Amino acid sequence: MANSTWRNIQVIIVGAGPSGLILSLILARASIQVTLLDSEATIDSRPRAAHYAPSAIRVLQQAGVLADVRRDGFMPKDMTWRKIDGTPIVTLTDCSQSRHNPEALTVLPLNLLGKVLLKHAEANSKIELRWNQRVVDIGQDAGRAWVVAKDQAGNLVEILGDYVVGCDGANSQVRKSLFGEKNFPGKTWHAQIVATNVYYPFEKFGYDDINFIIHPTDYYMAARITTDGLWRVSYGEDTSLTLDEVVAHQPAKFARMLPGHPQPTDYELLNVGPYRIHQRCADAMRFGRICLAADAAHLCNPFGGMGLTGGLVDVGGLAECLIGIAEQRADAEEILDVYDRVRREVYHTIIDPISSSNFLRVSATDPETAVEKDEFLAMVKRAGEDKVLRKELDDVSSLVLHYPDGCGIL
Ligand SMILES: Cc1cc2nc3c(=O)[nH]c(=O)nc-3n(C[C@H](O)[C@H](O)[C@H](O)COP(=O)(O)OP(=O)(O)OC[C@H]3O[C@@H](n4cnc5c(N)ncnc54)[C@H](O)[C@@H]3O)c2cc1C
Incomplete structure (x- = not known):
């Protein structure tokens, strides 16, 4: 992009997870040079995100990948909250609209x-x-920012750029180098979530594309995640169990919780991944020339799929800021402060409270009275008969991670 006001900037992105890759693509499409570093030999294939809400879809479009994502993925239909025996409590029909x-x-x-x-x-x-x-360390002075990276042989190399962005996930070294090893304010839930990918015909039992089962101990989500019948089952497990114990306990959990009470020969299990779950946000997402985005900056529990969706909105916004700096349309100090302020505000006012409610709804609500006592479920029920309310509900679910116009994609 060569015009008289264009300023070449070099951005170093730490972490080639989804947020780092998307940020790289948006910047590169605007002709900004990116160095993208990852500690591993290839992308992480553990069972994690699968659902991307409308605000993330806009960022996938910004990165030029939406057509391919839609080609390989699909848009789910109905979403139902159920009792442990499968009885529907309430359904949001055509949830993706x-x-x-x-x-x-x-x-x-x-x-x-x-x-x-x-x-x-x-x-x-x-x-x-x-x-x-x-990346083992970072640094900056008035004119530059840098990272120190260690390769497999233990050699250290310093890489210089204009800005560094930490997209290096929940255990972010960039965040630790900025704020200290243990400084990540928030809480860890007294819960362990086990994410599994499994071929099992839930549809035969009348399950919809997305199902949330409300139960004090056997709560879970069952959602179809591919068009060839792979399902994600994420369930709560005793926090005291080790990885081996979680794996050993999984058949008993499935036999007790899933419709049809299946034995291991009835399904094909591809992955089992236990996670502790957190609600945390860094004190700042920008410190001079160094920024944080997505899981490196904030975490939420996975019920409702707001983690990466929020992370992608971060990188969409940050990319706009960096492009504005390169085009000399924006003052770097001001615009990066706006990024920091807006994204943390969105976390604290939208992502944290909504994702927390999502988790409490499945794990700490009485399924017998949920539809009367839980405000959100009551609204879903009323929206089934009231088109105006349904429109409001759809607008809310489209907007949960947007910020009001003026801050745009930020
Ligand atoms: C069970 C489960 C289900 C989920 N479901 C959803 C969902 O449906 N929708 C949703 O929006 N979100 C969901 N999430 C959250 C989502 O998976 C995360 O928010 C997302 O993966 C974070 O992406 P990221 O790029 O920020 O970090 P990561 O995916 O963690 O990537 C970080 C990258 O940084 C690299 N790295 C780490 N340290 C260094 C270092 N020092 N130097 C260089 N590289 C480094 C890592 O190798 C990795 O490649 C779910 C999470 C879980 C656990």
Whole structure:
């Protein structure tokens, strides 16, 4: 992009997870040179995100990957909250509103999303992607920012740029280097979530594309995540169990919780991944020339799929800021402060409270009275008969991670 006001900037992105890859793609499409570093040899394929809400869809569009994501993924239909015996409590029909909404909720498991993103990144000459580079330190002065990375042989290399962005996930080294090893304000839930990918015909039992089962101990989400019948089952487990114990206990959990009470021979289990869950946000998402985004900056529990959705809105906004700086349309000090303020405000006012309610709804609500006592479920029920309310509900679910106009995608 060569015009008289264009200023070449070099951005170093730490972490080639979904947020780092998307940020790289948006910047590279605007002709900004990116160095993308990851400590591993390739993308992470653990069972994590699969559902991306409308605000994330807008960012996938910004990165030029939405058509491929939609080709490989799908838009889910109904979403139902159920009792443990499968009895429906309330249903949100056509939850993605795909006929009316070009930014409709879309499903694609993170490992498949990663493949799409990687293909686009590898084809873009503005992105230099370096695997096996573990960032161990960062630094900055008035004119530059840098990272120190260690390769597999233990060699240290310093890489210089104009800005550094930490997209290096929940255990972010960039965040730790900025704020200290243990400084990540918030809380850890007294809960362990086990995410599994499994082939099992839930549809035969009348289950919809997305199901939330409300129960004090056997709460879970069962959602179809591919068009060939793979399902994500994420369930609560005793926090005292070790990984081996979680794996050993999984068949008994499935036999007790899932419709049809299946034995291991009735399903094909592909992955089992236990996670502790957190609600945390860093004290700042910008410190001079160094920024944080997505899980490196904030975490929420996975019920309702707000983690990466929020992270992608971060990187969409941050990319706009950095492009504005390169085009000399924006003052770097001011615009990066806006990024920091707006994204943390969105976390504290939207992502944290809504994702917390989502978790409490499935794990700490009486299923017998949920539809009367839980405000959100009561609204879903009323929206089934009231078109105006349904429109309001859809607008809320489209807007949960947007910020009011004026801050735009930020
Ligand atoms: C069970 C489960 C289900 C979920 N479901 C959803 C969902 O449906 N929708 C949704 O929006 N979100 C969901 N999430 C959250 C979502 O998975 C995360 O928010 C998302 O993966 C974060 O992406 P990221 O790019 O910020 O970090 P990560 O995906 O963690 O990527 C970080 C990258 O940084 C690299 N890295 C780490 N340290 C260094 C270092 N020192 N140097 C260099 N590289 C480094 C890592 O190798 C990795 O590649 C779910 C999470 C879980 C656990």
